[in-house]
Amino acid sequence: MTESAAESGYRDRVRGALLGGAVGDALGWPVEFQQLHQIQERYGPDGVTGLPGGPHPAEVTDDTQMTLFTAEGLIRGFVRGWSGGGGSVSxxxxxxxxxxxxxQYQGAPDAAPQPHPYDGWLLRQPFLYARRAPGNACLSxxxxxxxxxxxxxxxxxxxxxxxxxxxxxxxxxxxxxxxxLGVEQAFGLAVQCAQLTHGHPTGYLAAGAFAALVERLATGTEPWAAVGETxxxxxxxxxxKETVQALARAVRVAQESQPSAEAVERVGLGWIAEECLGMAVYALLAATLDADPVRTALRLSVNHSGDSDSVGAVCGNLVGAxxxxxxxxxxxxGAIEGRAELLRVADDLLVLFGSRDPAHPALGGRYPAG
Structure with a gap:
């Protein structure tokens, strides 16, 4: 069956959200712990303008790693539910x-099959075993x-x-x-699963708002309208309150000033959830009138004195969607680490949630129930 233009467009946005997140992550990772003046001294007045060169793929961090495992858990939760098993998605x-x-605690994967819950195809991907400054709350x-x-x-x-x-x-x-899933269920599941590691209400509500915003963008809502609806x-x-204020600040700064690193830092530094979301949203909105809004937003999202890789990853998810x-x-x-795996997960999301068939042959048995 030929794919419709609408389906093709949605596929492009889902793939874009995951690839874009990895691109932003890889752009920001080399400067994550540097101040803006240090970034400019090293890279020039425009800061980071591209990925590191060289023969090896551009490295991604725990941001992209955990995004892939989130997708795997989401898929396996619905596979289990639609197959008649018990338990929740969270x-x-x-x-x-x-x-x-x-x-994060062991070396390269063993080829031998592992028992549940230490099973699944992602555990066989060597690049996911790199430890690149994972968050303490995620680990603990x-x-x-x-x-x-x-x-x-x-x-x-x-x-x-x-x-x-x-x-x-x-x-x-x-x-x-x-x-x-629709904006309400996307929000609700993100809230529940954020609490697996972070219990502060702002931490999990910012995650829910982000998921709902991604849903709106991926289904075609224009960025300014999508932020307002969220x-x-x-x-x-x-x-x-804190999440709403952070988003309102992002909108206000995008309206009041020209895109710049200084404007990004007026929104926050990104180490906490609502600031990370707000800064990524600022970059998305501030770049909408630019001739190349994707490249401009991603550059804005990583050139500042804060959490460059996480803000870059979140902004990349948004601009890709x-x-x-x-x-x-x-x-x-084409240069990012894990590109094939990100595309595989994007297409698996499309197959499962488009068909609602947990046994769909295109999934290739990659997601056992549970």
Whole structure:
């Protein structure tokens, strides 16, 4: 059956969201812990303008690694549910994060099959075993709580790391917005799964807002409208004030000033969830009138004194969802580590959530139930 133009466009946006996140991650990783003046001294007044050269792929970090494991857990949760098994999607994502944790503490994968939950095709990808400054709350949330704990109600501190609102909730949550779930379910699942490691309400609400925003962009809503609709979606929720304020600040700065590194830093530094989301949204909006909005947004998102790789990854997810993989610079998408695996996951999301068939042959048995 020939794919319709609408389906082809949606496929391009889903692929773009995952590839774009990895591109932003790889752009920001070399300067993650540098101040803006240090970046400019090293790279020139325009800062980082492209990926590192050389014969090896441009490295990605825990941001892209955890995004892939989030997608795997999301798919396996629905495979289990649609196959008649028990348990929740958040339990399946918890299992995926346990697999990610394994990659941070052991060497290259053994070819021998491993028992559940240490199974799955992602564990056979050597590049995922690199340890590149993973967040403390992500590590402790999974390692100190190996048994799934149900999330709290919205507005209340979650059971794990209840005071943590680091950006690790946001940088991994794009897949919830790429599964045709609708903005409410995308938001809800991202909120639940953010609480697997971060219990502060702002930390998990920012992740939910991000997932809902990705959903809107991937289904064709224009960026300014998508941000406005997302703010309205969360405005009245308990404990949403910090996230709403961060998004409002991003909109205001984008309206008031020309795109610049200084404007990015007016929104925040990105180490905490709402600032990371706000800075990525600022870069998306500030670049909309530029002749090359994708490249401009990604450059804005990494050239500052804050968490360059995470803001870059989140911005990359957003611009990829908004403009599609075909709009991303080919020399960047072709150079990133894990490109084939990112495309595989994007297409698996499309197959499963388009067909609602957990036994679809195109999935190739890559996602056992659970």
């Amino acid at each position: 339990q399946a994502v918890h299992g995926a994060y346990r697999r990610w944790l394994l990659t 949330g999974v390692s100190e709580h190996p048994v799934f704990e149900a999330p709290s109600m919205i507005g209340r501190p979650g059971p794990i790391n209840p005071h943590s609102k680091g950006c690790g909730t946001v940088m991994r949550s794009a897949p919830f917005g790429l599964a045709r 703010v309205e979606q969360i405005r009245e929720l308990p404990a949403s 908004a403009y599609g993989a075909s709009a991303l610079p080919a020399e960047w998408t």
